Structure formats: structure tokens, C-alpha cells
Amino acid sequence: MILLILLGVPLFAAVVLAFVGDRRLAPEVNIAGSAATFAAGVALALRVYEQGPMTAGGKFFFVDAFNVYLAVLTAFVSMTTAIFSRRYMRREREHGRVGHVGMRFYHAMFQLFIFAMLLCLLTNNIGILWIAMELATLSTVLLVSLYRTPTAIEAAWKYFILCGVGIAQALFGTVLLYFAAERVLGEGGDALLWTNLSQVSDKLEPTVLSLAFVFLMVGYGTKVGLVPLHNWLPDAHSEGPTPISAVLSGLLLNIALYALVRCKTLVDGSTHSHRAGDIMMWFGIISIIVAAFSLLRQKDIKRMFSYSSIEHMGIATFAFGLGGPIATFGALLHMLVHSLAKSSIFFTVGHASQMHRTQEMDRIRGLIKGNPLVGWGFMLGAMAIIGMPPFGIFTSEFLILTATMKDAPLMTPFLLLGLGVAFAAILRKVQFMVSGDAPSYQRPLKAAHLPVLVHMALVLLIGIYMPDFLNQWFHKAVEILR
Template identity: 40%
Template sequence: MIPLFILPLFHLLAGLLFIALPPARGPGWLNLAASTIGGGLAIAIAINPPPGDPLLFLDALNRPLLALFGILSITTAVFSVGFLPAEIASGRLKGWGLRLYHPLFQSLLASLSLALIANNLGLLWAAVEAATLSTILMIALSRTEAALKAAWRTFILGGVGIALALFGTILIYIAAQGVVGTGLAAMTWSALIQVAGELPPNLVSLAFVVLLIGYGTKAGLVPMQSWLPDAHAEGPTPIAAVLSGLMLTVALYALVRLKSITGAGSLPPGWPLVALGLASVLAAGLMLPKRGEIRRFFATSSVEQIGLAAVAFGLGGKTMALVGLLLAINHMIAKSAVFFILGRALQLHGRHPVQALAYRYPLMGWSLVLLIASLLGLPPFLGFAPKVTLVSGIAAHAPLLLIPLVAGLLLVAVALVTRLNETVFARPQTQEQLPALSHGWTLYGPLGIHIGLLVASGLSLGPLQSLLVAAAEVAR
């Protein structure tokens, strides 16, 4: 049985080791080796969880997320092996930017893994703060004016968000110490959930509102999402994949935990979460047609995906909690793979608009079609059943909410299909010969894993069903 602290510690030590290595001596392969070992550790821990303690724990809710963290860390590291040579050759990544890429990559994985297994509100806050700092530095690696502006915006908005999250964490501690006493118990998830109904209702409601804004900034919920498109567009593509696949989900996971311990407050925490989720879905639908740059476009679509999951979690109950989990997992798997495709396509197109993928790079183009189909909630992909259940559940119990929800879904669907037609199916305007895809296995291997997971889980959850149902019981 592997102790929980081994996972973040391993990634942290790997990052420190990479600082001392010359950037041209194969750190990409070493990064892949480290990420594969770390991903294997995460999956092994999720399968056979060790006992928890006041600082770290694993329960039904974070077990499936930790397993997916392991898969995504491996596939992203594989993608990096093929992505980085073109960035180095073009001069976009050089010098200290190149030397720091792999240490920051491992640092980000260490922080996110720690956030997932933290049993302490303060430790969760520190882990998310560390992940934010790693993200900011990775966005700025190319040191272009646009990258520095994007990093600065992420720093400012992320700093405001994390400051509010800290204030909300302090409020929870103040509320809990009168019930469980001072010390670690007043900051421990597993202890707080036992006394959630005894906490001062007004104070915990204020804490949740502050925390919703704080962690909602990290999750990309409207109106705190403006950092997201720039961060995805200006940082290296692997960081965009980690942001969409892991960072947003970790922040949403934190809000779900907080909802559970503040449910007895004077303001039911579910409805603010529903309100921000619906606003995110509708706002994303309105913003998407205005996003010309393709990475900003798909970053904005993440606002809609996270918003849908927030609506489901906010409505509460076991069924809707399961819907929220499946929507979040669908987004994790599909959106990270979308950014794999965009990163390589932009390199091949010389940073010009990506067009005619079905004619120029058919396997890449049709993979993008399948991933967008899952994001749209089409069968047989994982996104189908939870999206149908969400809409039908709202129609049965809160029909007025269907107006903003369906309006947002339709706007997003139209925008995605329109952009898909331009990106994949529009015929080339010229007959120029674009370069062949080098290191194709580093793209198509991860794509095969992600699409395979989406199809397999869409057809049947199989042995994962009992695990996800148990997770929904915790998140309800």
C-alpha cells in the first residue's frame, strides 16, 4: 500500500532534479518517465487507497479524479515529447524558458495531486496557490509581449481569487473551532462533514459565498473567467491541456467539498452554484462567436462545460451529483485531447488559422470531430447520458431554469458546429504543401486513449459504475 504523500513528493523531487539537467540532453524523455511513474502511482493509489490522516485522505469522491489525474499526466507528457521540438526549432521556447519547462510541469502535477488528496482546507488552498504560480510561470515561458500580458492577467485575477479563497477558509475555521475545537480538526474535511449541521449557519453561508468567488475564479465560472482564454492561447499547449483537463476540475471539486460542509447554512449553497453555472453556460454561448483565435475559442467552451457540471452539483441529490461527475470527467478527457490537436495543428500551419484538417491531416481532423461530438453530448460518447439526464431532470423539477440552460446549449452547439466546419471540413483555399506530422505517435497515442475512454465509458461504465455512484453519494 503506497502512502499518499509519496505522489506529490515524487513529482516535486522530479521537478527539482530537472532544474539541474541541461535542457538539450533529453529531459523530455525523462519528463515522460517521471510522469509515467507518477501517473502509475496515482492509479495504484486510487485502486488500493491507504488509510487517511488529518492532512491527506482518499475517499469515494476523489478516487476516480485521482485515477484520471494519473492518465492525463501520462498522456500530456507523451504529447510534450513531440510538441517541444517544433517549439525549440521555431525559437518560441529557448534559454531559461526551455530549462524551466519540465521543472514547472512536474511542479504543476505535484500541486494538483496534492490538492486532490488534501484532507485539510489550508493544505488545499496552498496546493491550489502553488498550481496557480506554476501556471503563471509556464504561460510566460516564451517571454513574448502577449505571453507576459496573459501571465500578468492570470496573476492578478488568480491572486484575487486565491485571496478570497483564503479569507473563506479562515471563516470556515472560525465557524468550526467553536464546535470541534482549535487545531487541525477545524480544518479537516473528514471531521467537518461530521459536524456540518452544527456550524453557525450565517457564518458558513458567508464563507461559501466568498469561497465560491475564490475557487470559482480558478474553475473558470462567469464572471471570473476572463483570464482563461489568454492563459490557454499564450502558454505552451501542454499547459492548456492540463488547465482544461485538471486545474478547472480541481477547483470545481473544491467547491463540491465546500458545498457539503456548508449545506446547513442560512443560504443553501446549491443555488448560488446553479446561478453561476447557468450564467456560465449562457455567457459562453454568447462569447464563442466572438472568439476568433482557435485556442481562445475552445478555452471559452470550457466555461460552458464547467458551468453545466456546476449546475448539476448545485441542484444536489445523488442523481445530479453523478451527472455532475460524469460531465466533469467528460470535459477532463475530451478537452485536454482537443488541445493536443490544436497544439500540433498550429505548429504545422505556421500559426496561421487552422483549416481543412480533414483534407490535410485526416486522422487529426476526424479525431477533433469525435471529441467535439462528446463535448456536445452526442451518443455513443460519455457526454450523452449525463447531459440528457440533466435537461430532463431540470424539466421535471425546475422548468424555468430550462430557458437559460437550453438557450446556452443551443448557442454553444451552433458555435461549435460552425467552427468545426471551418476547421475540419472547409476545403483548402490554396494548394500549398504543409509539412508532415513528425513524432505522430506522441499525438495519436494519447488521442486513441482519450477517445477510447470516451466511447467505452459512454457505452458502459462497467466496474467504474459502483465507484462513481459512491462518489456521487459523497458529493450529493
């Protein structure tokens, strides 16, 4: 029942918003829909926390500690993004960057996107997982090109084509997985259910599963934005409206990684080796290093933070590949804090670029003088994302680094190199943007402070004191993934 509400609300809201269109109350309806989704998410989480994993709808849905925390995170960040986007999109409308049709489209697709992501997380069927992932991509393609500028259309086309290619590989991987499962579980839809597959994973044919994993890795890896499959990501994340950048970077990447990690547990169970983990580690470490060096060359503020997303997804992928309780715990935590910090950064970046009417970092100056809360929010967000203590990202990166030193010492220097370069690259750029006098072309604006404050407070809280329930939760998820 809770599940139906959780999935039904965004879908219903999408339909309602398609009718409401560009009326005055549309952003408020959007916020209300997201808030209701978040409430349903919390209710579901409480239930799973008390009663353990559950299946529903004739085994169509499956909820355990791993996906429920991501579902709550998805619902939470989409709620704060909706709050942020209320004023932001109104201003974009006043500036004439979006039209009448665009606004209708924006709100409806935003809710559909949330629905697709939640379906991805909660479904028990790996076929449906694929379909929902494709739906999530398709619902955001036209949002990326919302401004209709040549660069936005180029970015959206790249996103559409490259993710289409990638996700097709994942479908082939899913077919192979079904092929292996069918031999053990018999024909029919049951052979694609997680709950069944995870029980018989040691009976699945290892050669077929290894082959399937290669395709799944390439497919979902494209969506995670791992190097060398990352080409679309900086474009798509930087050319769309900022609220969309926030949910793409903060949420959709997590969902793709979730799919990959689920598949990995099956492959591990079948092959009894570390092969899948090794592949993920290599993809991860290469992503970290390439993204870190690309950070140095960026001129566009949103592009820079898109590369930072590639880096952080690389870290989480690396840690999941490394395996073991500490690294897995670190990776789960990293997905959570990165999502919170990155979306918060995109909120402040959105404000900053609206104040200066540009995304070029060279022209953004004197943020703290111009608008202290935006300036400090941006500064602190950047501190958090480069892994400064006492923020939560420091904790997760520290855990991952310790695990690396113990289990894969040879990887440590590469990991440290990537983290160090990213640290320097972002800090150097951010320093100039927040300090100094406000330039003459800077305009004041009424910013939405609440989402930024809440996100940063949470990232700080997790860094200083991890709540007990979160701790238990992650331990349960680590149990599932070993």
C-alpha cells in the same frame, strides 16, 4: 505509503528535471515521471476501491471515492500530456519559440504543477488545500508567459493578478470556516480537517458558514472560471504552450470545482437549506449562456476552446448546485469526460496550429487532407465536446438535463439555449477547418497520435458502455456528496 509515492514522484521529478534541463532526454524523463505517478494513482485507487475511504499520515491525507477518481484522472491526463508534449515542445524549440532556459523551466514546472494538483486533491486540511491551489496557480503563471510575446506576458499577468485576488477571497472564506469550526472542535489544526468537519457540519454556525461560502464561491469560482469571474481564463489558456492549455483546461478547473463542491457539502450540512446550491446554479447557468454566445465571436482556435471550457465548467457547477443523485452523478461524469475530451482537443489543436503556424481559425484549412489522423481526431473531439451521441459528454449532459427538467424546470430552456448555441458555434467553425483542400502554407508534421486516440476511445467507451467499477465509484461519490 502509496500516497507518499504518488506525491513524491512528481516532486522528485521536478527537482530532477530542473537539473536535467534542456538535455536530449528531458521529455522522456518527464514521461517516465508522469507514468510512475499514474501507476501510483491506480494502485491507490485499487486500494480505496477494495477497502473504502482511508486517512493517512496522521490524518493529513484523506482519500475517498470522490477525490481518488480525480487523482487518477489528473495523473492520467498529465501522463498523456507529457507524451504529447515530447514532440510538440521539441518542434517549438526548433522553431525558436522557446529557449534553453525555457525548456528547463517548462519540464520542472510541469511536474511541480502536477504535484500541487495532487496535493490539492489528497489533503485532508482545507488550509493546505488553499495553499496547494495557490501553488498550482503560481507554478503555471510563468508557463503561460513562456513564449515571452507581448500577448503571452499580458495573459500571464492577468492570470497572476486576477487569480491572486480571487484566491485571497477564498482564504478569507477559509478563515471564517475555521472560526466556525473552532467553536465546535476546539482550537488547533484538527478543526480544519475534512474528516472532522464533515462529522460536525450540522453543529457549525449557519450564519457564519453562509458568509464563508460567499467568499469561497467567489474565490474558487474565479479559479473554476465562472462568469463574471472568468476574464483571465481565455487569455491564460490560449497564450501558453498547448500542453499547458490542455492541463489547465482539462485538470486545474476540475480541481478548483472539487474544492468548491467539498465546501458546499459543509455549508449544506450546516444551513439545512439549498442556498449554497442556488448560488452555484446561478453562477453555472450564467457561465453556460455567456460562454456559449462568446464562442460565436472567436477567431483564435485555442481561445474558442477556452470558452468552451467555461461553458462545460458552468454545466458541472450548475449540476452540483442542483444536487440530487442524478445531477450529481451527471456532474461527476461530466468532469471526467470533459477533461478527457478537452485535453484531446487541445492536442489536435496544437498539431493543427503547428501545421499552419497560426492559431487563427480562418487560416486553418484542409486538416483531414493534410493529416487524416489529426483531422479526424479533431473532428471527433469536437463532436464529443458539443455533446453528440454516442460520446460520454452526451450521456452526462443528458443526465443533467433530465434532472433539471424534474427539479428545476424553469432552468431547462436556458440550459438548452446555452447547449444549442455552443453546438452551432463550434460545429460551424470546425467544419471549415477539417474539410477542403490543404492550403499551400500547410506543412506536414509527425504527430503524437497515441494520446488523442486513447482519450477519444475512453470518451467513446464511457458513452456506449459505462464500466461497472466506474458506475459503483460514482455512486459512492454521490453518497458522499448528498
